[in-house]
Amino acid sequence: SQKIEQNSEALNIQEGKTATLTCNYTNYSPAYLQWYRQDPGRGPVFLLLIRENEKEKRKERLKVTFDTTLKQSLFHITASQPADSATYLCALEASGTYKYIFGTGTRLKVLA
Amino acid sequence: DAGVIQSPRHEVTEMGQEVTLRCKPISGHDYLFWYRQTMMRGLELLIYFNNNVPIDDSGMPEDRFSAKMPNASFSTLKIQPSEPRDSAVYFCASSPWMGGGSSYEQYFGPGTRLTVT
Numbered sequence: 001s002q003k004i005e006q007n008s009e010a011l012n013i014q015e016g017k018t019a020t021l022t023c024n025y026t027n028y029s030p031a032y033l034q035w036y037r038q039d040p041g042r043g044p045v046f047l048l049l050i051r052e053n054e055k056e057k058r059k060e061r062l063k064v065t066f067d068t069t070l071k072q073s074l075f076h077i078t079a080s081q082p083a084d085s086a087t088y089l090c091a092l093e094a095s096g097t098y099k100y101i102f103g104t105g106t107r108l109k110v111l112a
Numbered sequence: 113d114a115g116v117i118q119s120p121r122h123e124v125t126e127m128g129q130e131v132t133l134r135c136k137p138i139s140g141h142d143y144l145f146w147y148r149q150t151m152m153r154g155l156e157l158l159i160y161f162n163n164n165v166p167i168d169d170s171g172m173p174e175d176r177f178s179a180k181m182p183n184a185s186f187s188t189l190k191i192q193p194s195e196p197r198d199s200a201v202y203f204c205a206s207s208p209w210m211g212g213g214s215s216y217e218q219y220f221g222p223g224t225r226l227t228v229t
Contacts, residue, residue, distance in 0.1 A: 034217065043116075043203050043220030044155070089155065098143075099168060100218070104154035 002027040004092060006103040014111050019080045021106045023073040023090035030092040033066055034100060035075050038087045044102075047088075048075075080110045116221035118204050124227045130192040133224045135204030136185055142209040145218060146179055146189050149201045161187065194228045201225050 005024045013019050023033070031052045036044035050057045050066045050073070057064045063076040077084050087107045091100040117136040125131055137144050145160040159169040164181045172179070176195070181187040191198055205218040 041222075043205070043223050044218075045220070046217035049217060097168070099157055099160065101157070102147075102155040 002094075002101070004028075004090065004101060004103040006088075006090060006106045008104060008106070010107040010109055012109045012111060013080055015081060017080055019077040019084065019108055019110070021075040021088050021108065023075070023103055025071050025092055028071070028092050028101075029068075029095055031095070032093040032100075033064075033073050034091045035062075035064055035073075036089045036091060036102075038089060038105065044089055077108075080108075082110045082112050085109045116204055116206055116219055118202075118221035118224050120224060121222065122225045122227075124229065125194055126229055127195055128193045129228075130190065131194045131198075131226060131228075133189040133202050133204075133226070135187045135189070135221060137187070137204070137206030138208075138219055139185065140208065141206035141219070143207040143216065144181060144187050145205040145207070146187070147203040147205065147220075149203060149223070150199075155203070158189070191226075194226075196228045199226055199228050 003026045034049045035047045037047055038044040048057055048059055048064045050064050052068050061078045065074045073090055085108055087105040089102050089105040091102045094101050116138055119134045143162055146158040147155050148158055149155045158171045159179045160167055161181045164184055177191055179189045201223045203220050203223045205220045207216040207218050
């Protein structure tokens with residue numbers, strides 16, 4: 001069956017370090033993958049979209065990679081700040097359906 | 113733009129009652145999505161509309177759930193009768209048309225926290 005896995009355990013890192021979050025999937029062949037940020041009590045906020053033919057995408061301190069062979073996306077936040085503390089969700093396009101399937105998210109805490 | 117607007121923000125109701133959640137998408141957006149989020153199952157797509165027409169309702173859990181979009185600026189999600197297992201946060205999201213394909217970003221509302229006792 002189709003599955004998206006994000007590390008359910010919280011990730012704690014020191015301010016200034018690079019945070020790396022992982023999104024693994026099985027039995028999907030998504031053409032698009034997205035990352036969202038969600039703060040407590042709020043709706044998810046779109047961060048980045050990457051296409052299957054793009055290996056890497058950057059936006060300011062954010063970087064996303066998409067390895068369709070490994071079936072994995074990595075999400076990096078460089079020079080992390082306490083304000084980056086949130087839950088980060090990956091979402092995969094469900095093969096030509098225009099629908100996105102979301103992972104359960106990884107909670108990131110950046111310690112000052 | 114004010115973003116996606118949802119009401120009410122919180123709803124507490126008793127089992128068996130009808131619940132109606134409301135959503136106003138961003139003006140000019142062609143797609144509207146309803147999601148449900150729980151700790152156990154994460155964010156699940158219930159139904160989505162394109163130009164007010166329901167396209168895929170395969171995520172609607174049961175016949176107790178129904179959704180309508182009578183015009184481009186308003187949608188409702190109704191649960192009748194409600195049950196305690198329906199307790200969750202319900203999100204509405206909208207997207208502009210991106211020229212086809214799935215390269216769109218979704219703009220989420222603040223959500224409605226539903227508690228059914």
